[in-house]
Amino acid sequence: xxxxxxxxxxxxxxxxxxxxxxxxxxxxxxxxxxxxxxxxxxxxxxxxxxxxxxxxxxxxxxxxxxxxxxxxxxxxxxxxxxxxxxxxxxxxxxxxxxxxxxxxxxxxxxxxxxxxxxxxxxxxxxxxxxxxxxxxxxxxxxxxxxxxxxxxxxxxxxxxxxxxxxxxxxxxx
Ligand code: ACO
Numbered sequence: 001x002x003x004x005x006x007x008x009x010x011x012x013x014x015x016x017x018x019x020x021x022x023x024x025x026x027x028x029x030x031x032x033x034x035x036x037x038x039x040x041x042x043x044x045x046x047x048x049x050x051x052x053x054x055x056x057x058x059x060x061x062x063x064x065x066x067x068x069x070x071x072x073x074x075x076x077x078x079x080x081x082x083x084x085x086x087x088x089x090x091x092x093x094x095x096x097x098x099x100x101x102x103x104x105x106x107x108x109x110x111x112x113x114x115x116x117x118x119x120x121x122x123x124x125x126x127x128x129x130x131x132x133x134x135x136x137x138x139x140x141x142x143x144x145x146x147x148x149x150x151x152x153x154x155x156x157x158x159x160x161x162x163x164x165x166x167x168x169x170x171x172x173x
Contacts, residue, residue, distance in 0.1 A: 002087070003033035009063065010070055010077055016135040023128060026085060032078035032092075034063050039082065039089045048115040073099070074140070078113070079132055081125055090117040093129040095137045095145065109137030109145035130160040 005012055008031040020029040032041070037059040045051035054062075066076045074097070081091030093114040097107045111133050116125045137145040148168040149157055158164075 002028075002082075002084075003030070003035050003039075007033040007035055009033070009066055010074065014077065014136060014140070015079065016132055016139070019128065019132050019135060023081065023125075024123065026083065027090070027125075028082045028084055029079060029091075029128070029132065030082065032063075032080050032094075034060065034067075036080060036089060037063075039087060041080075041089055041092070044089045044092055044115055044117060045113065047118055048113060077133070077136055077140075079129060079136075081116075081120075081129070083120075090120045091115070091125045091129055093133055095133040097137070097140060097142060103143050106143045107141045109133070109140070109142035111137075111145060111147040114147075126156060127160055130157070130162075134161070 010031050012031055015029065015031070023029055037056050042051045042053055042059070069075050076094065076096045078092065078094040080089050082088070083090045094112045095109045096112065097109055100106050100108060111130065114126065114129060116123075116129075134145050146165075147157065147162065154164060
């Protein structure tokens with residue numbers, strides 16, 4: 001059964017409808033919904049990185065945390081692509097807004113957790129996700145939108161209009 005709009009993490013009107021409408025038929029682009037654990041959200045993310053099954057309760061608790069954050073200050077905007085026939089998620093990406101003091105107390109959009117189900121790769125869904133998030137980030141007021149990626153994905157992001165501005169640094173615990 002499709003997710004209800006009331007279950008969305010944020011108002012779907014924030015999505016650029018003209019871009020969302022350009023998906024191939026049989027696919028729907030929408031905000032992450034509270035029922036998406038059952039649609040394979042975590043299984044999809046395993047095609048990006050380690051995303052073990054934390055269970056429905058922990059997943060829902062995290063969803064509610066993000067809902068509370070968004071209710072206070074709209075910040076997290078995960079977008080998913082649903083395959084209508086199977087009612088499974090086949091694409092996911094998120095933009096979150098960092099609130100800065102600099103740049104006239106500006107906003108910076110960070111794109112994270114971009115993944116397309118291997119079965120659906122090569123159909124321009126990744127490109128669509130990045131287009132949608134970039135437009136959202138800019139409509140929400142970000143003066144720039146940035147992301148970190150593996151060098152093997154640099155050509156993909158270049159095709160999405162992004163350019164290499166340096167290197168990513170990380171320190172894992
Ligand atoms: N290297 C070079 N070119 C690429 C790559 C790549 N790795 N991936 C896609 N492209 C090209 C395509 O050939 C296409 O080119 P064209 O317009 O000339 O035909 C264009 O980029 C758009 O490709 P899409 O079909 O939109 O890409 P897809 O839907 O397959 O999604 C993605 C790309 C998201 C990288 C997918 O391969 C994937 O999920 N990979 C595994 C997870 C991953 O690495 N995600 C990125 C993490 S970085 C982050 O989250 C910020």
